[in-house]
Amino acid sequence: MPVRQEGEQLIWQRRDRRSALIHWAWMFGFAVVLLASWQVISERTIWDFVLDAPAQGADLVSRMFPPDFAYVNALWRPLWDTINMATLGTLIAIALAVPLAFLAARNTTPRFPLVRPLALLIIVTSRSINSLIWALLLVLILGPGVLAGVIAIALRSVGFIGKLLYEAIEEIDRRPVEAITATGATAAQLRVYGVVPQVMPAFAGISVYRWDINIREATILGLVGAGGLGLELIASVNTLAWGRVATLFLLILGTVLISEWISARLRAAVT
């Protein structure tokens, strides 16, 4: 037990001399990096604007109230588009991610070289790029509109669902699979009767969870032209119609909370 002597008394302390030194060296290094980072940010900040921030903030809030409630009638169609982008995108992602997950999982991947690394590469690429960046690219290619949003959501979700699903497949109980192998089942039957029933609850949970995240993401894809509520949001921000922005915030908050509730209920039902 590390102790330190003070006169006659031995006093308990948490670290001995060596580990305390190492601990403080780490802390010091971290502080230096942090301060250097802050320096970079501080140099690029116009501090006069920041000093003005409380006044700006108060002004913003006062412009947001009262929210422009009449505007809500113009928002049902964008809301419907937003929900569709999330839902259709998730469905497409599921269709692509399920075969991908079977190719990527160590215990179900076919015995061809390169199949598994390729599947993992697709999953990683899809996961590393935010749906907003996918949307940025797709709006250029497909033109502005809901279609770009649907595909952006799908491309981002493939990696998410694929990764969690292949991890679930790798964690299954081996014994049912062996039992089915012993009956002389084909490779396809093995997957349908041995693997699928075991990963079904995880799969349903993952898909619903991603749908919930996608509702959130779909609300902002319009910022880059991919349709839905984000399109209205950026238009209102650009015209400084803060009353409308407040209405949009409330609508987005409501949609997100409802989808989160649905998702939590569904996930509780399957697991």
Added chain:
Amino acid sequence: MNRATAAAGMTWRRPPVIANPWLRRGLFIGVPLYLFVALGTLEINWARVMAGMPRALEFLAALASPDFVSRADQIIDGVLESLTMTLVSTFLGFLLSVPVALGAARNLAPVPVYLTCRAIIAISRSFQEIIIAILFVAMLGFGPLAGVATLAFASIGFIAKLAAEEIEAMNPRPLEAIRATGGSWLQRVQWAVQPQVLPRVAGITLYRLDINFRESAIIGIVGAGGIGATLNTAFDRYEFETAAAILLVIIVIVLAAEYTSGWLRGRLR
């Protein structure tokens, strides 16, 4: 399945995926109906989609020959800004999360404090980073400071929620032991709560560091600093080679961050 029914000439059937028959039938009818309506209102401009196809090929070609050089200064600058924003905002987010997490743990805080802290967490979690960034850019002006504020605010909801769950799930006996010695609330937190939850909270914070980098790559689109602004400009100018280079840089950093944070979290355990 018992032998009597098997003998009666019945064969085994796979149990349905959804046990509740009403839910199963409802989905069977509801899903195609929804798809029909949703696809009907999709409004796709096929002429525009077809017109964009050469551009898709152009982008794929660009991915094969990314151009890191001609905008190297801006790319390095954007990456540096993203990394510094990530680090500072995660640190600030952690500092701000500590009181919120302690307040949101039912075993440490009285009800009014608990409800306030839970409300802060709910608000922080409900809004996308981009939406928060729009507000901070309006308040603080363009630049990385707005990004830092955004990511720090978004980190509160994430870190505080998970940390509060850790605190609620911890072993209550050390807490009682410290209380029995006459320890104050702060001393209880310092000697009973902190040693139990800090390793886990450090892990959560590292995970958030990883998320904050991903987000720092997009909030630049609304003017909150970072590599996102550079990427947006590259797309706006149709400089696909540069855009491809930036995307590759983002992928590499995201992967590096994910593996480092995973490795560090593994060591903390």
